[in-house]
Amino acid sequence: MNIAPELIHIAVALAAIAAFIGLNGLVLVWLERKVAGHIQRRPGPYEVGPWGLLQPVADAVKLVGKQLVRPKVADPWLYWSAPLLSFTPVFLLFLTIPFGPRLIGMEFNLGLLLILAFSGLNVLALCLAGWSSANKYSLLGAARAVAQSIAYEIPLLLAVLAIAFQFGTLNLSTIVHHQGPMPWQWNVMTQPLAFIIYFICAVAETNRAPFDLPEAESELTAGFHTEYSGMAFGLFFLAEYAYIIVISCVATVLFLGGWHGPGAPGFWWFLLKVYALIMVIIWLRWTYPRVRFDQLLNINWKWLLPLALVNLLLTLIFVKM
Amino acid sequence: MLHYAQEQLQGDYYTRAFQAGAQEDTLILNMGPQHPSTHGVLRIILELHGEYILRAEPVLGYVHRMQEKMGEVKTYPQYLPNMGRVDYLHALAWNWAYVLAVEELLQLEVPERAEYIRVITCELNRITSHLLWWGAYLLDLGAFTPIMYGFADRERAMDLLQIITGSRLTYCYYSFGGVTADLTPQFIDGTKEFCKYLRTRLPMYKDLVTDNMILRHRVDDIGIIPVDMARRYGVTGPNLRGSGVEHDLRRNTPYSIYDRFDFEIPAYEECDALARYLVRMDEMEESLSIIEQAIDSLPEGPVTPPKMPKVIKPPKGEAYGAVEGARGVIGIHVISDGTATPYRIKLRSPSFSNLSLFAEVSEGILLADAVSILGSLDLVIPEIDR
Numbered sequence: 001m002n003i004a005p006e007l008i009h010i011a012v013a014l015a016a017i018a019a020f021i022g023l024n025g026l027v028l029v030w031l032e033r034k035v036a037g038h039i040q041r042r043p044g045p046y047e048v049g050p051w052g053l054l055q056p057v058a059d060a061v062k063l064v065g066k067q068l069v070r071p072k073v074a075d076p077w078l079y080w081s082a083p084l085l086s087f088t089p090v091f092l093l094f095l096t097i098p099f100g101p102r103l104i105g106m107e108f109n110l111g112l113l114l115i116l117a118f119s120g121l122n123v124l125a126l127c128l129a130g131w132s133s134a135n136k137y138s139l140l141g142a143a144r145a146v147a148q149s150i151a152y153e154i155p156l157l158l159a160v161l162a163i164a165f166q167f168g169t170l171n172l173s174t175i176v177h178h179q180g181p182m183p184w185q186w187n188v189m190t191q192p193l194a195f196i197i198y199f200i201c202a203v204a205e206t207n208r209a210p211f212d213l214p215e216a217e218s219e220l221t222a223g224f225h226t227e228y229s230g231m232a233f234g235l236f237f238l239a240e241y242a243y244i245i246v247i248s249c250v251a252t253v254l255f256l257g258g259w260h261g262p263g264a265p266g267f268w269w270f271l272l273k274v275y276a277l278i279m280v281i282i283w284l285r286w287t288y289p290r291v292r293f294d295q296l297l298n299i300n301w302k303w304l305l306p307l308a309l310v311n312l313l314l315t316l317i318f319v320k321m
Numbered sequence: 322m323l324h325y326a327q328e329q330l331q332g333d334y335y336t337r338a339f340q341a342g343a344q345e346d347t348l349i350l351n352m353g354p355q356h357p358s359t360h361g362v363l364r365i366i367l368e369l370h371g372e373y374i375l376r377a378e379p380v381l382g383y384v385h386r387m388q389e390k391m392g393e394v395k396t397y398p399q400y401l402p403n404m405g406r407v408d409y410l411h412a413l414a415w416n417w418a419y420v421l422a423v424e425e426l427l428q429l430e431v432p433e434r435a436e437y438i439r440v441i442t443c444e445l446n447r448i449t450s451h452l453l454w455w456g457a458y459l460l461d462l463g464a465f466t467p468i469m470y471g472f473a474d475r476e477r478a479m480d481l482l483q484i485i486t487g488s489r490l491t492y493c494y495y496s497f498g499g500v501t502a503d504l505t506p507q508f509i510d511g512t513k514e515f516c517k518y519l520r521t522r523l524p525m526y527k528d529l530v531t532d533n534m535i536l537r538h539r540v541d542d543i544g545i546i547p548v549d550m551a552r553r554y555g556v557t558g559p560n561l562r563g564s565g566v567e568h569d570l571r572r573n574t575p576y577s578i579y580d581r582f583d584f585e586i587p588a589y590e591e592c593d594a595l596a597r598y599l600v601r602m603d604e605m606e607e608s609l610s611i612i613e614q615a616i617d618s619l620p621e622g623p624v625t626p627p628k629m630p631k632v633i634k635p636p637k638g639e640a641y642g643a644v645e646g647a648r649g650v651i652g653i654h655v656i657s658d659g660t661a662t663p664y665r666i667k668l669r670s671p672s673f674s675n676l677s678l679f680a681e682v683s684e685g686i687l688l689a690d691a692v693s694i695l696g697s698l699d700l701v702i703p704e705i706d707r
Contacts, residue, residue, distance in 0.1 A: 210463065218463060286465055289464035290535075293687065
């Protein structure tokens with residue numbers, strides 16, 4: 001049986017990915033709060049551990065220790081499966097991302113497709129959470145989440161397709177190999193419009209401010225996760241951060257040259273670029289007000305979608321020439 | 322979808338009115354009494370079609386504290402601390418309206434210096450109120466950061482007021498015929514410095530926040546209050562000036578010494594949330610200018626009248642004190658029957674009138690806009706319920 005080594009390989013990769021998500025989730029929680037603090041003229045967490053580094057651990061312990069509460073009228077199966085459904089696909093997303101020249105969970109020709117397909121599952125989880133909570137705010141949040149995710153997936157796909165057409169592949173490693181170490185050899189130079197469209201859509205897909213309508217605090221109290229407490233909420237929270245990492249990773253691979261960089265190429269360049277993108281996302285959240293729902297959809301259907309189509313058409317013309 | 326028992330549908334008057342009126346495809350939503358953007362315990366019942374509001378009904382009374390009744394059982398000075406608690410954001414204006422009414426009953430002459438001190442502190446308090454509103458409104462619109470900046474600036478003004486009043490929020494500083502304590506040099510220097518400081522901050526807020534495109538889209542053309550609607554509901558203050566009416570008690574019926582200062586009454590014709598927003602931002606600058614003028618021409622002298630009766634027993638009669646608060650016209654009507662306790666005290670709170678138009682203005686708009694409109698009205702819930 002020669003399938004056994006492959007299975008072991010995948011199991012090891014999944015374990016590594018779990019550790020990666022867990023560690024990065026904790027770092028991101030700390031980073032978000034620290035950056036938010038400094039943006040808001042306050043120090044951010046600093047009591048727990050040096051520079052508040054242990055704050056996310058304390059938060060996690062608090063979330064784990066909290067009682068899981070379910071509304072009496074909520075459907076138990078759907079209600080409890082929603083956070084799990086939100087979190088589990090995350091593992092599959094990291095499997096095909098090339099973190100370094102040899103650091104990749106699984107070489108897979110349809111890697112990009114796999115990521116796009118499984119990241120679409122998140123919206124199902126949000127929909128289930130909102131529907132099964134039997135809470136009106138949750139329901140409104142879920143309705144927003146579905147409309148928003150479906151709308152923004154289309155220009156996102158079109159932007160990504162432009163890259164796929166350019167290199168004629170969906171394999172992420174190949175796309176990285178086509179780019180060079182210097183910034184002007186990255187795809188962001190040849191496809192700036194696709195990068196901008198991708199980035200805006202990715203922020204909207206992860207429900208981050210200024211597109212955080214499904215959980216719009218001042219309108220829907222907490223949106224789809226209003227009724228969730230403890231680790232059930234924690235899973236949604238962790239999944240959100242995991243998706244932020246995923247979209248930053250994909251952006252790095254597709255547009256920013258992946259693990260390429262001036263000097264020694266390696267996963268440190270990859271991490272650096274990912275964290276730079278994450279910083280931008282955090283910065284956006286703490287700077288801008290929230291857009292309104294009809295405005296959000298207008299941006300998508302009236303601007304991003306036509307622009308993405310034009311971009312794709314131009315790419316096609318250049319590829320064929 | 323959900324099967325509640327029939328008896329669970331029984332509620333108060335408002336709930337039943339809405340349950341009976343629910344149509345197919347609509348949703349009755351209770352916004353409040355605990356909701357992040359009602360700023361206190363305001364409850365609004367909404368009938369939603371999708372995210373569009375078909376009708377809305379504000380439900381009041383969750384923080385009713387019987388302020389008016391309390392006035393009938395306390396002596397005149399005993400009732401003073403209550404005033405700081407009606408509107409905790411612009412407490413000094415309520416202080417002022419009450420002492421104004423009682424001074425009229427007592428025929429008291431207020432010393433010159435005390436009048437100046439009242440103007441300075443009241444305007445400083447108005448700035449703190451507007452700064453908090455500014456931060457809280459942007460919080461409603463989903464921007465988390467401005468409230469921290471607003472709070473930090475407000476903190477400076479509150480530290481100044483703490484020096485002379487001794488408290489930070491629910492001030493009880495004005496007394497009948499004057500103020501309880503004189504200004505200190507520390508306060509005067511600090512206030513001058515604060516005025517300079519805030520003048521550097523306000524342009525920054527304009528650049529970073531007011532001119533932000535997303536914010537403009539959230540407030541521009543939202544919540545139109547035409548002048549006739551504003552008049553019908555008795556709207557006052559920045560909300561009325563946002564509808565283009567240059568009505569300000571400081572200018573129209575100048576009480577105290579406001580006629581001595583040179584200041585503008587900002588008004589915008591657009592009648593929308595942006596107009597109300599801009600009125601308040603401009604008002605902060607006008608308040609700064611009033612404070613600077615008052616400090617520059619601050620006379621020497623006593624801050625309390627030379628001779629005060631030990632027990633305050635106004636003669637039989639009625640008096641009405643009205644001042645321009647941060648939210649509009651604050652009116653206090655005191656009726657005296659010649660004893661040490663008022664016979665009746667009526668409080669006219671501006672937020673009550675300002676909120677009452679919400680039902681009309683929110684018909685057919687989006688839920689997110691309702692939050693924007695509520696914020697733009699600058700409501701203080703304890704003031705509504707009194």
